[in-house]
Amino acid sequence: MGDAILHNANLGYLTVFVLSIFVGIEVISKVPSILHTPLMSGSNAIHGVILIGSMWVLGTSHSTLTEILGFLAVILATLNVVGGFTVTDRMLEMFKAKPEPKKKEEEVAK
Amino acid sequence: MSRGTILDLCYLVAAVTFILALKGLSNPKRARTGNFIAMAGMALAIGATFFQPGLSHIGLIVIGMVIGAVVGIPASRMVKMTAMPQLVAIFNGVGGGAAALVAMTEFLGFGGQKPATYVTLEVLVGVLIGTVSFAGSAIAFIKLQELITGRPITYPGQQIVNALLGIGAIGLVIAVLITASTPLLWALLAVSALLGVLLVLPIGGADVPVLISLLNSLTGLAVAASGFTLGNNLLIVAGTLVGASGLLLTQMMCKAMGRSLPNILFSAFGSATITSSGGSQEDRPVRSATPEDIGVMLAYAHKVAIIPGYGLAVAQAQHIARELADELESKGIEVFYAIHPVAGRMPGHMNVLLAEANVPYDKLLEMDEANPQLGQCDVALVVGANDTVNPAAREAGSPISGMPIINADDAAQVVFLKRSMRPGFAGIENELLFNEKTTLVFGDAKETLTKMVASLAAS
Numbered sequence: 293m294g295d296a297i298l299h300n301a302n303l304g305y306l307t308v309f310v311l312s313i314f315v316g317i318e319v320i321s322k323v324p325s326i327l328h329t330p331l332m333s334g335s336n337a338i339h340g341v342i343l344i345g346s347m348w349v350l351g352t353s354h355s356t357l358t359e360i361l362g363f364l365a366v367i368l369a370t371l372n373v374v375g376g377f378t379v380t381d382r383m384l385e386m387f388k389a390k391p392e393p394k395k396k397e398e399e400v401a402k
Numbered sequence: 403m404s405r406g407t408i409l410d411l412c413y414l415v416a417a418v419t420f421i422l423a424l425k426g427l428s429n430p431k432r433a434r435t436g437n438f439i440a441m442a443g444m445a446l447a448i449g450a451t452f453f454q455p456g457l458s459h460i461g462l463i464v465i466g467m468v469i470g471a472v473v474g475i476p477a478s479r480m481v482k483m484t485a486m487p488q489l490v491a492i493f494n495g496v497g498g499g500a501a502a503l504v505a506m507t508e509f510l511g512f513g514g515q516k517p518a519t520y521v522t523l524e525v526l527v528g529v530l531i532g533t534v535s536f537a538g539s540a541i542a543f544i545k546l547q548e549l550i551t552g553r554p555i556t557y558p559g560q561q562i563v564n565a566l567l568g569i570g571a572i573g574l575v576i577a578v579l580i581t582a583s584t585p586l587l588w589a590l591l592a593v594s595a596l597l598g599v600l601l602v603l604p605i606g607g608a609d610v611p612v613l614i615s616l617l618n619s620l621t622g623l624a625v626a627a628s629g630f631t632l633g634n635n636l637l638i639v640a641g642t643l644v645g646a647s648g649l650l651l652t653q654m655m656c657k658a659m660g661r662s663l664p665n666i667l668f669s670a671f672g673s674a675t676i677t678s679s680g681g682s683q684e685d686r687p688v689r690s691a692t693p694e695d696i697g698v699m700l701a702y703a704h705k706v707a708i709i710p711g712y713g714l715a716v717a718q719a720q721h722i723a724r725e726l727a728d729e730l731e732s733k734g735i736e737v738f739y740a741i742h743p744v745a746g747r748m749p750g751h752m753n754v755l756l757a758e759a760n761v762p763y764d765k766l767l768e769m770d771e772a773n774p775q776l777g778q779c780d781v782a783l784v785v786g787a788n789d790t791v792n793p794a795a796r797e798a799g800s801p802i803s804g805m806p807i808i809n810a811d812d813a814a815q816v817v818f819l820k821r822s823m824r825p826g827f828a829g830i831e832n833e834l835l836f837n838e839k840t841t842l843v844f845g846d847a848k849e850t851l852t853k854m855v856a857s858l859a860a861s
Contacts, residue, residue: 302520305630305638312626312639315421316646322428325743325768328651328750331427332618333490334437335647338420339618340493341444341640342500342625343467344413344451345632349507350466351457358507359459363466365503370470372497373448377441378478379489384434386483386757 330383337376343369405455412450413636419443420640424647430763447636483758484715487614487747488546494618495539501624501641502532502591508631509587516582524630526575529587530594532624537598539617542610545602546747552607554670560604561668567597604670608712608789608827610747612655612666619648651749658743658769660795660805671801688823688835690842693850696817697857699841700726703780705736707772709808710752711745713786713821717847720759723785726855727761733858738765740772740782740808742790773809782813786847788825792832800830816840819847 323331346369350362419439426436452460474493481489505528509517516522545552574590577583605613622644629637656663665671691699700706708727714720727737739761745752753766767775776782784791791810794800810816816839825831834840843850 301633302630305633305635308635308638309626309630309642312642313646316424316643317650319421319424319428319643320647320650323424324428324430325654325741325750326753326763326766327427327430327433328743329486329490329748329754330433330437330750331424331647332615332651332749333486333493334423334427334440335622335644336490336494336497336618337437337444338423338440338640339497339501339622339625339644341416341420341447341637342497342504342628344447345504345625345628345634345637346466346500347448347451347463348454348457348632348634349504349511350463351454351459353459353507353511354513355510358510359462361503361507361510362459363462365500365507366463366466367470368496368503369500370467371474372493372500373444374471374474375478375489375493375496377437377444378475379486379493380437381434382478382483383486383754383757384430384437386754386760387430387433387763 327387330380330387333376333380333383337373337380340369340373340376343373345369405453409450409454410635412446413634416443416447417636417639419446420643424643483755484718485547486754487610487751488543490748491539491542491546491614491617494614494621495536495543498532498535498539498617498621498624500532501621501628502529502536502594504628505529505532505624505631506587506591508628510584519579521631522579522582524627526578526587526590528624528627528631529591530571530575531620531627533591533594534598534601535617535620535624537595538602538613538620541599541602542613542617545607546610552610554606555603556670560600560670564597564600564668567593567600571597601667605667606671606827607747608744609659609666609671611744611749611751612652612659612663614748615648615651615655616663617648619645619652622646622648655744655749658806660802686836688842689838689840690844693843693845693853694857696841696843697854698861699815699817700730700735700781700783700854700858701733701861703730703735705775705779706730707738707740707776707779707782707810707813709740709742709782709784709787709791709810710756711742711785711787711790712747712751712827713788713819713847715746715751715755715786717786719785719848719851720755720761722848722851722855724756724759724761726851726858727765729855729858738767738772738775740769740776740810741766742769742787742808745787745790769806769808773812776809776812779813781815781817782810784810784816784818785851786819788820788832789827789830791834792830793834794830794832802830810834811837811839814839818842819850820844821846
């Protein structure tokens with residue numbers, strides 16, 4: 293019985309999965325091409341949420357081997373999270389700094 | 403409410419913040435706030451996980467996180483903006499690696515008991531995709547960092563070797579599904595790593611924007627697979643969002659190249675320089691001028707389009723390009739940047755590069771916005787771009803046929819800043835170089851632009 297591909301709990305996860313695909317496509321299709329790099333880097337940071345999974349497998353491990361693998365996973369996932377968010381912020385900070393100098397330039401141009 | 407319910411609610415909040423962050427990216431003004439919101443969501447989710455009932459090894463977890471942060475924060479803070487594509491590639495790779503390790507560890511934790519088939523399948527998907535993403539990203543990083551050549555690396559029988567590895571990986575997946583054998587799972591890990599390396603080696607520099615978005619998507623899917631294994635909705639939502647967005651972006655990049663994904667992945671495009679029929683192309687007359695001449699020419703223009711390409715990033719000429727635009731604007735000349743979607747080494751590369759040089763984002767026009775305006779331009783200034791303005795794309799029979807291009811040739815005058823007559827990445831002769839409207843300025847883009855600014859300021 294445990295071998296069935298679809299029992300209720302799994303169907304729940306599958307539902308979340310399918311709906312997330314639609315949300316993902318819907319949200320991303322509105323991102324303008326000037327923000328494609330921050331989009332990649334931002335979504336990069338988001339998949340760093342695997343850190344939670346890494347914490348869990350390390351925190352519930354019972355052998356040296358799984359402890360080592362879990363520990364490595366925590367390190368890699370942390371790198372992913374902090375690196376992803378920091379890089380994205382650096383990029384977006386640059387995009388943010390625009391409005392004021394831009395107005396000045398337009399005045400000069402006119 | 404039980405502790406488990408509260409934790410699940412925290413995860414739900416985190417999932418919502420991730421969606422809000424992606425939504426924020428629809429507008430440059432809200433994008434940074436969105437990123438902060440996602441950071442808060444991530445912090446909440448991580449914090450909540452510490453309170454999971456039955457979680458031990460807390461000390462080890464904290465040590466691992468400290469190591470990751472100590473390495474990651476300075477690396478991402480200090481790296482120059484021009485090295486961004488590499489950095490995005492490597493942070494993507496470590497995520498894929500983590501997802502593979504999580505799946506692996508979870509499987510080993512079953513302690514030899516055969517788990518339900520669907521659990522094994524989720525583990526296998528996580529290991530396979532996560533490892534391919536990790537190894538592929540590592541090679542992409544090495545290529546972008548120019549530790550090895552950015553050109554496609556090919557050898558005889560490459561396609562066959564890759565196909566065999568692919569079949570081997572699928573065979574191992576089936577074998578592990580039946581036997582739940584741990585050694586075979588290790589074998590799958592090794593084969594996946596090799597597959598990741600070998601798949602990326604033949605992909606050339608100009609195709610890397612497609613590759614990076616595809617790898618990003620793969621990591622997302624690996625995370626979603628781990629989410630299924632662990633029964634965690636947050637991992638499923640976050641992983642799937644990234645997977646879907648990466649696939650969509652991959653599709654957009656393919657469209658911008660006018661080529662299919664299999665063609666980009668498997669054709670080793672740009673490995674050979676295609677010499678077009680003439681053969682004596684180099685003897686054909688081109689008009690060249692000094693930067694000073696162009697400076698004077700620009701002084702008499704009313705509207706100028708700057709068309710940047712990867713060469714701008716290589717020469718680190720984004721700041722001086724901005725100075726040129728400032729100088730033009732101070733003379734009342736209208737300036738905009740025409741950005742091709744695949745210019746550079748990752749999606750949107752040129753936009754980040756120019757944003758770093760404080761170019762206001764409303765001056766950065768997408769190809770579809772820019773093209774109708776090029777007809778009104780007196781000068782189209784092509785800085786380090788080639789294939790993205792090559793009119794050969796409009797004709798049949800060229801390797802880049804069907805690729806949408808920026809219509810630089812619609813402008814009254816075209817000025818190319820080039821290092822040499824060497825063709826662009828696709829290895830195709832660019833007819834626009836020989837057009838009667840075209841003037842070439844040879845030399846390093848940064849030096850050339852500096853001289854042009856000086857000459858423009860004086861005239």
